[in-house]
Amino acid sequence: MTSGNEERKARARVRRTIVGLIVFLLLSLGLTPGVYAWAKMNVIIEDDGELFRVRVFRGGTVADVLERERIGIGDWDRVSPVPESVLYDGIRISIRRAVPVVVRVDGREWEEWTTARTVDCFLKEAGVKLNDADLVRPSRWASLTEGMEVSVARVTTVVEEQEVRTAHGVERRPAYDMLKGRTKVLAQGEDGVVRETWRVVYHDGDELRRELVSCEVLSKPRSQVLLVGMADTVSRGGQEIRFERSFQAVATAYTYTGNNTATGKPPGPGTVAVDPRVIPLGTRLYIDGYGYGTAMDIGRSIKGERIDVFFTTPQEALRWGRRTVNVYVLD
Numbered sequence: 001m002t003s004g005n006e007e008r009k010a011r012a013r014v015r016r017t018i019v020g021l022i023v024f025l026l027l028s029l030g031l032t033p034g035v036y037a038w039a040k041m042n043v044i045i046e047d048d049g050e051l052f053r054v055r056v057f058r059g060g061t062v063a064d065v066l067e068r069e070r071i072g073i074g075d076w077d078r079v080s081p082v083p084e085s086v087l088y089d090g091i092r093i094s095i096r097r098a099v100p101v102v103v104r105v106d107g108r109e110w111e112e113w114t115t116a117r118t119v120d121c122f123l124k125e126a127g128v129k130l131n132d133a134d135l136v137r138p139s140r141w142a143s144l145t146e147g148m149e150v151s152v153a154r155v156t157t158v159v160e161e162q163e164v165r166t167a168h169g170v171e172r173r174p175a176y177d178m179l180k181g182r183t184k185v186l187a188q189g190e191d192g193v194v195r196e197t198w199r200v201v202y203h204d205g206d207e208l209r210r211e212l213v214s215c216e217v218l219s220k221p222r223s224q225v226l227l228v229g230m231a232d233t234v235s236r237g238g239q240e241i242r243f244e245r246s247f248q249a250v251a252t253a254y255t256y257t258g259n260n261t262a263t264g265k266p267p268g269p270g271t272v273a274v275d276p277r278v279i280p281l282g283t284r285l286y287i288d289g290y291g292y293g294t295a296m297d298i299g300r301s302i303k304g305e306r307i308d309v310f311f312t313t314p315q316e317a318l319r320w321g322r323r324t325v326n327v328y329v330l331d
Helices: 002-028 033-038 062-068 119-125 314-320
Strands: 040-047 050-057 078-080 091-096 099-105 108-114 135-137 149-153 155-166 170-179 183-187 192-203 206-219 224-231 233-236 239-254 271-273 284-287 291-297 306-310 322-330
Touching: 050 062, 062 091, 099 119, 108 119, 119 135, 119 149, 155 206, 170 183, 239 284, 239 314
Parallel strands: 040 091, 099 149, 170 224, 239 306, 271 291
Antiparallel strands: 040 050, 078 091, 099 108, 135 149, 155 192, 183 224, 192 206, 233 239, 239 322, 271 306, 284 291, 284 322
């Protein structure tokens, strides 16, 4: 804009020189300067906020002034009054310069030239219809600048209902006639159901936030009743055996394989192979029908509540075979 000001000042100096010559000629011809002054008009030009005044002869148009002042008008610039308008004294010509703006809305992005002064006016000009809840960045009332990026997030609010199950609890009841470590379901539990109503806000289809509006209990949860064994002693062979817990296991017999146990010792009577995640190695056991034993070995096929019990002869192992037994983990 600085070079434009200097150019206009230079033209003004030239006009003053020409005016001086015209006045001299008029006086030489015997005409008064008033006749010359009557033929001239004042024109005010506002070019994107910059004001300056020029004097022109009557009878021209806005386009004539702009051409004479070498003021170029872009394809998207706006001139008021329109260029075809006839000049009059004191006329004010306003030029709004268009700027490029990038707009993003509804999954689309494009560039548009505009003479709008605010984001809101630009969106209206671009044919973007806004809902009251839509989120506009920058603010709808922000001033437009060249290259500004304007985005519109479509905001929708919906009410959603969903049924949610609430987990039932467990009521444990001691049973002194059951072995410690054993449980028995006396009554099945049942989950409850709650209907939740949510207010959900979406931005361009993506969930932004949700607010719980109400809860309605459709059915209450019913606790499971579980009998828990409390007895920690059994009588075997005329003696009382105290234990920490008991469980049923599938016990398979085995005999010498030529390999040491997982503890590094050779197997012998009382050697028991276990899943160490269930029974740690070194744990003392009592096994119905087998007797006392110690968890000393492991095996690839021994998973969960399964054990192998050692016998010194193949005949003993065959007689035992595979059976389900009570296993007692000793103190």
